[in-house]
Amino acid sequence: ILNVEQSPQSLHVQEGDSTNFTCSFPSSNFYALHWYRWETAKSPEALFVMTLNGDEKKKGRISATLNTKEGYSYLYIKGSQPEDSATYLCAWYSSNTGKLIFGQGTTLQVKP
Amino acid sequence: DAGVTQSPTHLIKTRGQHVTLRCSPISGHKSVSWYQQVLGQGPQFIFQYYEKEERGRGNFPDRFSARQFPNYSSELNVNALLLGDSALYLCASLSVEPGYGYTFGSGTRLTVV
Numbered sequence: 759i760l761n762v763e764q765s766p767q768s769l770h771v772q773e774g775d776s777t778n779f780t781c782s783f784p785s786s787n788f789y790a791l792h793w794y795r796w797e798t799a800k801s802p803e804a805l806f807v808m809t810l811n812g813d814e815k816k817k818g819r820i821s822a823t824l825n826t827k828e829g830y831s832y833l834y835i836k837g838s839q840p841e842d843s844a845t846y847l848c849a850w851y852s853s854n855t856g857k858l859i860f861g862q863g864t865t866l867q868v869k870p
Numbered sequence: 871d872a873g874v875t876q877s878p879t880h881l882i883k884t885r886g887q888h889v890t891l892r893c894s895p896i897s898g899h900k901s902v903s904w905y906q907q908v909l910g911q912g913p914q915f916i917f918q919y920y921e922k923e924e925r926g927r928g929n930f931p932d933r934f935s936a937r938q939f940p941n942y943s944s945e946l947n948v949n950a951l952l953l954g955d956s957a958l959y960l961c962a963s964l965s966v967e968p969g970y971g972y973t974f975g976s977g978t979r980l981t982v983v
Binding site: 762764792794800801802803804805806807847849855856857858859860861862863 | 873874903905910911912913914915918925926928960970971972973974975976977
């Protein structure tokens with residue numbers, strides 16, 4: 759069974775706090791790791807697609823790192839804002855199955 | 871440019887009935903994937919189609935089937951509906967350009983009663 763695990767399951771922070779989430783995935787047959795933000799009543803929106811070990815990507819206050827050898831990725835949000843409230847999904851793309859397998863997501867609530 | 875469009879947005883069906891969900895990908899995208907999302911879980915892979923051919927299938931029973939048309943739109947069919955099929959069904963449009971994530975539609979909320 760190929761599992762993608764995310765932690766924590768949910769997170770409540772105050773506006774201005776920085777936070778980070780973890781995504782664990784199988785280290786074998788790695789092709790890519792995706793991060794998505796899913797706001798209530800909207801579609802999941804792609805944040806990052808990461809392919810290289812050691813990769814770091816940044817979009818505004820959000821950044822992500824990738825370790826393919828040990829099978830984990832971190833997503834960081836600096837100075838959380840209420841508009842960052844959403845479910846953050848990671849997904850592992852396997853080279854031998856060609857499938858994008860999602861974790862269960864981390865739901866972030868940022869209180870003003 | 872229109873995004874990924876799915877129809878209908880909501881649907882209520884009775885156990886044992888059949889349902890067809892529709893998806894139109896972004897113009898120029900030739901690959902479509904279908905996902906089922908149940909509350910509290912991440913999206914579960916159902917099917918992937920590329921150039922009208924099935925390229926992958928998830929662990930779903932044969933009651934689930936799909937197809938892709940020459941214009942790259944796609945249908946997901948579910949026969950003999952069960953209560954457990956109640957979920958949000960997401961369609962994703964895939965670019966052939968490397969480094970781009972999937973573009974998702976807003977989904978179809980299926981309720982089986």
